[in-house]
Amino acid sequence: MSNGVWFPTLGLLAMLCCFSMGPVQGGKVLVMPVDGSHWLSMKILVKELSRRGHEVVVLVPESSLLIQSSESFRTEIYKVPYTKAELDGNFNTFQDDVFLKPPEFADLMVNLRRLVNFTSLQVKGCESLLDNKPLMNRLREQGFDLVLTDPFLPCGSVLAHMFSIPAVYFLRGLPCELDMKANKCPSPPSYIPVFFSGNTDSMTFPERVKNFVMYGVQSYVCTILYLHFDDLVSRYIGEISTYQELVSHGAIWLLRYDFIFEWPRPLMPNMVLIGGINCAKRAPLPADLEEFVNGSGDDGFIVFSMGSVVSTMPEEKAKHFLDAFRKIPQRVVWRYTGALPDDIPKNVRVMKWLPQNDLLAHAKAKVFITHGGSHGIYEGICNGVPMLMFPLFGDQGDNVNRLVARGAAVKLSIFDITTEQLLGALKKLIYDKRYKAKMMELSAIHLDRPTEPLDLAAFWTEFVMRHKGASHLRVGAHDLNWFQYHSLDVLSFFAVILITVVWMTVKCCRFCFRKCCRKGTAKRKSE
Structure with a gap:
C-alpha cells in the first residue's frame, strides 16, 4: 500500500477515535482531611484530582496546623470552638514524656487517654461544622459526587451519609484495626501480628499466645477509644449507632x-494499595543546600528528621547527636527547631523544614535518621536509603520492627541513647554494604509496579464518581450477624443432625439388644 493511502486512513481512524471518546466531565469532590502529617499525602491526591479537571473543595478549620489554601483547590473555612494555641497545646500533650522514659504496659491507658483527649478536641470541631446550618446547606446545594476523607476522624464519614453520597477513604490504617474490622477483612491472630505486640508474621507458640491475648486487649481498648465517635454518630445519624458500622459503608x-513494608495479610476487593504515593519525583534542591550536600564528596551526607510533628528534643539528647556528628566525615542535614549550642559542628546544617524526599533522592544520601513514621519510611524505601530508627509513639514501633526484620535498618532507643551507640550504628549502616544492598532490593521491588500509586488512587476516586459508588465490591459478610459469619448456625444444624442420628442409633441398638435378650431368656426358660 502506498503512503498516499496510509495517511488518509490514519487520519480517519484518529478522527473516529476522537468522536468516540466523548467529553471529559469534571466531578465535584468534597474533601474532609485530618490535620497534621495525615494531610501531607492526601494533599498529593487532592492536587492531582484538581489537575484532572475536577472541582475540589477542602473543608479547613479556622485553627489548623498544616492545612493551607492553594491555587489547586478551593477551601471552605469553618469555625471551631478552640484557638490555634489550644490546638497546639493539645497536640503537644500528645508528645509529653516522649523523650523521657520508655513506654511500659502501665502507660497504655495514659497514652490512650492522651489520644482520646486529642481526638475529642477534633470531634468538637466536627460538631461545630455539622451544627453550622448555613454552611451545611450551602455544601448540600453544590451537589458533590463524593467525599474524600481520612476516617481517622469521623466527620467525613458523617458528611457522606448526611449528603447521601459515596465516601472514598484515604488512610494508613486505624487504631485497633478498625478499618479491617469495619470492612469484614479476616485478621487471624495466628499469623497477623497485633499492633504493639512486637511480633512478626512468623510466630512461635509463646508469641502466638501473646498475640492472642493482646488481640483480646485490643478489642477492649477499641470500645474506649471510639466511644466518643460512637456518640457523635448516634446523635447525628439516628439509624446507625456505631462508628464502625458507619465507616463500613465506604466505597x-x-x-x-x-507488602514490601507491611506483613502480608488478606484484603477485601474494595481495598486499593497506594503505598509510596508520597514519593514524588525529585525536585531540584535549593542552590545553597545543593552546594552543601555536594560538598560532602565521597563520604556523602545524612538526613535527620523526626517527622512533621516532633522537631525538638531535650538539650542533653541533642548534645549526644551533635557529639556523634563531630566524629564522622559525613555531612548532616537536620530538621530541628529547638535550642542549640553555639559550637555546632561545621558538617551539620540545621533547618526548620526539609525537602526530605528530594534529599533522600540525592545520590550522596547515605543514611536516613528517622522516628519511623510511614511517610518517611516510604520515602526511604523509594530512594533506597538505609535507616537509623528511633520509634517514639503510635505505630512507629511496629513500623521500625518491620524494617529491622527485613535487614534494612538499625533500631536504637531514644531514651538511653549515647554518643558511642550513635557512632556504632551510623558506621554499621554506612560501611556494612548489606544494609544498602537490602534497601536497594526492597526499593527495586517496591518500584516494580504496573501503575503509579497516584494514578491508581485517582482512577478509583474517579471510578466512584462515574458509577456513584462501588457496591459490587462490598462483600456479603456485611449482611451477616456474628453467629452467621462464623457459620455457627450451620454447625449447630449439623450438630443437631448428628446428635439425632446418634440418639436414634443408640435407641435402635438398645431396642434390638432388649429383643435379643428377651428371646434368649424365654428360650432358656422353655428348655
Whole structure:
C-alpha cells in the first residue's frame, strides 16, 4: 500500500477515535482531611484530582496546623470552638514524656487517654461544622459526587451519609484495626501480628499466645477509644449507632500499604494499595543546600528528621547527636527547631523544614535518621536509603520492627541513647554494604509496579464518581450477624443432625439388644 493511502486512513481512524471518546466531565469532590502529617499525602491526591479537571473543595478549620489554601483547590473555612494555641497545646500533650522514659504496659491507658483527649478536641470541631446550618446547606446545594476523607476522624464519614453520597477513604490504617474490622477483612491472630505486640508474621507458640491475648486487649481498648465517635454518630445519624458500622459503608479504601513494608495479610476487593504515593519525583534542591550536600564528596551526607510533628528534643539528647556528628566525615542535614549550642559542628546544617524526599533522592544520601513514621519510611524505601530508627509513639514501633526484620535498618532507643551507640550504628549502616544492598532490593521491588500509586488512587476516586459508588465490591459478610459469619448456625444444624442420628442409633441398638435378650431368656426358660 502506498503512503498516499496510509495517511488518509490514519487520519480517519484518529478522527473516529476522537468522536468516540466523548467529553471529559469534571466531578465535584468534597474533601474532609485530618490535620497534621495525615494531610501531607492526601494533599498529593487532592492536587492531582484538581489537575484532572475536577472541582475540589477542602473543608479547613479556622485553627489548623498544616492545612493551607492553594491555587489547586478551593477551601471552605469553618469555625471551631478552640484557638490555634489550644490546638497546639493539645497536640503537644500528645508528645509529653516522649523523650523521657520508655513506654511500659502501665502507660497504655495514659497514652490512650492522651489520644482520646486529642481526638475529642477534633470531634468538637466536627460538631461545630455539622451544627453550622448555613454552611451545611450551602455544601448540600453544590451537589458533590463524593467525599474524600481520612476516617481517622469521623466527620467525613458523617458528611457522606448526611449528603447521601459515596465516601472514598484515604488512610494508613486505624487504631485497633478498625478499618479491617469495619470492612469484614479476616485478621487471624495466628499469623497477623497485633499492633504493639512486637511480633512478626512468623510466630512461635509463646508469641502466638501473646498475640492472642493482646488481640483480646485490643478489642477492649477499641470500645474506649471510639466511644466518643460512637456518640457523635448516634446523635447525628439516628439509624446507625456505631462508628464502625458507619465507616463500613465506604466505597473504596485507599490504603497507603505496600507488602514490601507491611506483613502480608488478606484484603477485601474494595481495598486499593497506594503505598509510596508520597514519593514524588525529585525536585531540584535549593542552590545553597545543593552546594552543601555536594560538598560532602565521597563520604556523602545524612538526613535527620523526626517527622512533621516532633522537631525538638531535650538539650542533653541533642548534645549526644551533635557529639556523634563531630566524629564522622559525613555531612548532616537536620530538621530541628529547638535550642542549640553555639559550637555546632561545621558538617551539620540545621533547618526548620526539609525537602526530605528530594534529599533522600540525592545520590550522596547515605543514611536516613528517622522516628519511623510511614511517610518517611516510604520515602526511604523509594530512594533506597538505609535507616537509623528511633520509634517514639503510635505505630512507629511496629513500623521500625518491620524494617529491622527485613535487614534494612538499625533500631536504637531514644531514651538511653549515647554518643558511642550513635557512632556504632551510623558506621554499621554506612560501611556494612548489606544494609544498602537490602534497601536497594526492597526499593527495586517496591518500584516494580504496573501503575503509579497516584494514578491508581485517582482512577478509583474517579471510578466512584462515574458509577456513584462501588457496591459490587462490598462483600456479603456485611449482611451477616456474628453467629452467621462464623457459620455457627450451620454447625449447630449439623450438630443437631448428628446428635439425632446418634440418639436414634443408640435407641435402635438398645431396642434390638432388649429383643435379643428377651428371646434368649424365654428360650432358656422353655428348655
